[in-house]
Amino acid sequence: MTNEESFAKIESDVLNLPPAVGKEFNAGHEKLKTILTEDEIVRWAAAGYAIAQQSFRSWEAAAEFYRVSPSLLQDQLPIDHMDSWSSFGRDLASDSATLAIAYFRTTPDILKIISPDDIPRWATQGQRLYQGTWKSSALSSHFFENSASFLALMPLETLEDFVSFLEVLSQKSHDLAEECLSNSPQVFSEIARDDIPPLISLLQKAAGTNWKYAKESLESGAVALQRIDPQFRIRFLQYAEEMILLGGKHFLPLLNDGSRALAAIPTTLHGEILFMFDELSQVSKPAAVDFLIKTPNVLSLANMDGLDQWYQQGLETLNENEDAGISYFKLESSKGDELLDALSARIELTSVHSILQMYGRALTGEEIDIVSTKIATQSLGWLPLDQASTDGRSINLPTEVSRFKDKEENFSWYKVVSTHQVGHLEFESFAFSFERDAAHFPRWRDDMNFETSSPEIEREAQVTTMADFQKYFDLFPDRQLASDIFGIVEAARIDQRIIEEYPGLRTAYDFIRQDAVATRKSPDDMPLQESILEILIRMTLLESPETIRVPTVAKAAVDRIAAVLIHLRQPGAQVEDSAEATLRIYRIVSGIPNLDEPETDWQDIDIGELGQEGSAADTVNTTPDEAETADEAGSSFQMVPNNDENADNGEESEYESPETVDYRGDFKPELVQVIANLRETSEGDEDAGASIDPEALRRLAEESTEINLENVVDGAIDESAGMFVSELMSDILNQSEENSDTDSGRRPAQRKPEQEGPLEEEPGSVLYREWDFKANDYKPRWARVREVPVTEGTSEFYDRTQEHHAMLITQIRRQFEMMVPELHRKEKKLPDGEDIDIDLAVESIIERRAGSIPSEKIYWRRNKVQRDVAVIFLLDMSASTAEAIDEKARDDDEWKDIPDDPREYLFWLRARREAAKRNYKRIIDIERESTVLLIRALETTGDMYGIHGFSGYGRENVEFYTIKDIDETFTNAVPQRIDGISPLHATRMGPAIRHATSKLKDVPAKTKLLFLISDGRPQDRGYSREGVDKEYAVQDTHKALLEAKTLGITPFCLTVDRSGHDYMKEMCGDMAYEVLEDVASLPERLPQLYRSLTV
Amino acid sequence: MTSDKTNISYQAHIVEEYRSEESPYYLPVKDEIDIFHAAYQQKIPVLLKGPTGCGKTRFVEYMAHNMNRALIEKETPSADEGAALPLVTIACHEDLTSSDLVGRYLLEGEETVWMDGPLTRAVKVGAICYLDEVVEARKDTTVLIHPLTDHRRILPIEKRGELIEADDSFLLVVSYNPGYQSALKDMKQSTRQRFISMEFDYPPVDLEADVIAHESGVDDATANKLATLGEKARNLKEHGLQEGASTRLLIYAGKLIEKGIPARRACESAVVYSLTDDAVVQRSLNEVVTSIFE
């Protein structure tokens, strides 16, 4: 048969079908005639007819085929794909005409998304859903109808997964499958593309196990996903998959309430919380779900550390008993409640740090720092963990207080504790002088003759002591006992002085002392001598009407001790009074044996009654000799019942120091004094190492009871002492090193030997004179300033800072924009202007009448007073700016390599949190941030500005960096140069200032400012190192600033060095300066300052 | 200054001028009285420097009252001889013009009358003229005082073509609060160097307590605590506070306490909130308050 004949045959057959088919056929033919070959046309016509032959209603499918195929073949479907396409349709038509129709109808849309090769894969999905029933044919055809929108959202593979889900589900319930299918395009379109596969995987799991939840899985799952940090969505769905095995009881709450809980907490915490969830679910899935749901409640009471504690305790409970664990996490157990109460009342040092620090500074007027004991003990091995203490400069406080159920009480505790430590500074515990007399006690120090029991104590007379306290404690045969007594007595004195000076603290003090006593062991459980010390402590904590349990046998001794304490309680007692009181009490206490079980009864005596008897009061005002005589007369300690040598009460135990009173913390007077002395010598003396006598230190380490060498190295005390000495020395030396020399930054290799005399001119550099205050004259051509290009980096830092400080930037910008209208000042007394000034006009008229010559200038104008400011910012880029500041840095980059294994992850996360606490920002980073903010602000003003950095090494190498030159416009290079700002070498300020001045002096502006931002003293080789040169640097800088000033430039110095007050005054004279308390506030403060200086 | 007969309204300026009847209360802190006496006798203008509310104005009032004309001739001052010196106080501000200081013509009916400004009056009658916050004044205004403050002691009145020679007992006193001054507002050296300078600061605790007790009427114990609070708060200057607590504020606190406000609350309103808006600093200061006051 020819093509023509074949075609004619098919045509007539087709025309015998219902007329709709013929109509589409003819129209199609008309279109295809021009595109296809005759042969192809025949194939086309035949394919359609074959479809019509499949079943009773398959002619409808054929009509659809004829309808869509022409335009498909025209551009979407290559003719060689036509056969497979149509034969698939033919197969479908044999199942159900509806299916085939849907198939053909959808194809044009589908082909916009997938390639013709994939048609079979796609069509198979629809076919899979058809199970021979009419319901399934509806499902299948709905699939075809929706498949274009599916494929727009997901790749074919994913769609295949989705179809297998539908297939499984439809075997359980067609209606449910149908519902899922019809909801899904909407649902999928609302979630992220990446989230679709895991959601589908969840659906598959649901269909396979607990198919009733399929629809919830789809709907709630999609909602849940949006609530979770994208990184953890998949993980969450995996947990949900595991949960579904247990049935809907936990699965649905997880999906709904669990995700809602996550939505309520910051996404940064999602990872951590989900991994806690994971750990818990290994033990109990229901408990894990409850945990998750309750996390927002817990986090509203406590922070992440608190949550961690709550979780840990819950995990323990859970491991013991699942039910108990479940109710714990449901917040239905008293144990959990208690912990939460404590957590919510807990106060962390970080949250009150600045308040307490400022409070301490207000009280003392000194630059004290508050440091958490955690950090303090890291740097100084000899500090006790978790006890308040002071090293004379900073005050160490425990990281948190959760002692009381009430937040305010916890804060009170912090306040009392810090006031006590501050009290040691304010009331001068460490100023003890062996020479100075006490205010209230006659002097016993010089003629104290304790019977020394151990001969080794007798030492050569000429041993050097490093501190007066050392000399003082050397008086006592039993140093430990003396040091314990002194600690108690001095703490009592401090408390007393505090309450005198700060009566407002009384209530808090009473409360905390009561609490302190309540947690202490009772004296009647202790060996005799120790019980006396405990009684001593209690006498300093309690007030009448409170009773103390006193052993009758030592009642007289206690009375005498009390008398001493009462005497000490007079206003204005000094540390020397405590020292004298200690001598007296020591004499009494050292005579009391530390009997294990003293044969004595105990009586409760009111504090007010102790120390009132006449004989006891004598102890205070007698001389040591008289006291000795009095002792012999019988007032000394005696075992009252019998003096029998063989008495049973002979068992003595070794004396142990009393437990510290927690609010008073730890007190190391001897060590602090030694350190203070060492610091003083090392700061005054450049060659500090030499002036410290290691032998003397060693003796201190071995003899002082304040240093527990056993903690340093086990075993040999000798070795430990050595370690301690070297640790201490390096500690002190390092500190003074930091303070006096920053010259240690990286230096170029070929460094020229130091020249003497004036320098030679060299191309590319400028020479400046320096001021020699000793000679009261300039040294000509003394410093060489070289402009060095800054290494350009990327503008990432600039962008990140802008994002980070977006709020601040807007705020600053608004302020700066407001400056501009401020400049539209009304200018008066003009010969011409906007309007007449009434005052002036009247005045002028009156003057005319009065016969004098009136002024013609009676107009005013809102004049745009030309803001005409030029400024140069000079940044200190010395090595010391590499120093860290106390601010937790959160760097999101760290999130990149998260371990996948849950356990590892948790570990990683904890480590990271710890690290974050230690990971500090550096001063230079703050300077850079400030520069960014400043630029943003300056750009709104239109002021001329230059930003420069400086550093260098030695007078022949002062480096001057340009971040933005004053006549340069802001371009992309500027942010890139900011990236290049980094800590370099030393700080020779004078020449840098002179160089900046020379740039600024010729700028034609009405107001010129030179803004110096530094982090410490001016320092450089031959500028500040040798003792008197410190002065040289300051004086030269001062001179350089003055030079600027005489040239009409207003200098302003801003330092972030908190100890800057001592030299800034000298350096700046009556030129303005500011010492910035908190480095972190620089970005905010700098623009503010600039603003206030120029309006 | 405004005349009812005319419809012309003049800018009103804060001008105080009085001769006090009773001696104002002033507690000397150092040798300021002697120095002022000496300067007065030698006709040297005086510049008072010091933080706000530390007693500068009060000092001038006191000095004006207790220094009489007799002083000029005599070596030793005696308190009850002759009348007190009048004191003219002018608060300076940006819009203060030279007419405001020197004087201007006024209309009275059909007549024009010359009206002396406060400075002219002070110069004529031999008063102490106190220019408060002199840096706030416009530079051209400050130039006006130049001939008054050197040996010439004359005030030119341009509009009348007159030169007035200052009365023997006239003295110019200016005050200046060195804080953060705008770079545009610094005092010119040529102005500055016409004065001797006296540095004022807050008195030490015991003296300040006396001042507070006297001015507010609180008992000594409370006054002492307030003075202690002042001392502690000043420790925070430049460590969170721009300025320390002034004696004035402490007196305010005392006055509130006298009216029955609880001490802690009084300090909060009069001291803490007045000093700073920063929540952390407020809290820290409040902790100091609650430590000191029960």
Ligand SMILES: Nc1ncnc2c1ncn2[C@@H]1O[C@H](COP(=O)(O)OP(=O)(O)OP(=O)(O)O)[C@@H](O)[C@H]1O
């Ligand atoms: N030494 C003192 N003797 C008596 N009163 C004093 C003394 N010091 C301060 N005062 C009191 O302090 C208050 C404030 O002082 P005054 O008004 O004089 O301050 P000032 O230095 O002029 O402040 P400002 O710079 O803000 O004008 C006075 O009303 C006065 O009660």
Ligand SMILES: [Mg+2]
């Ligand atoms: Mg005043």
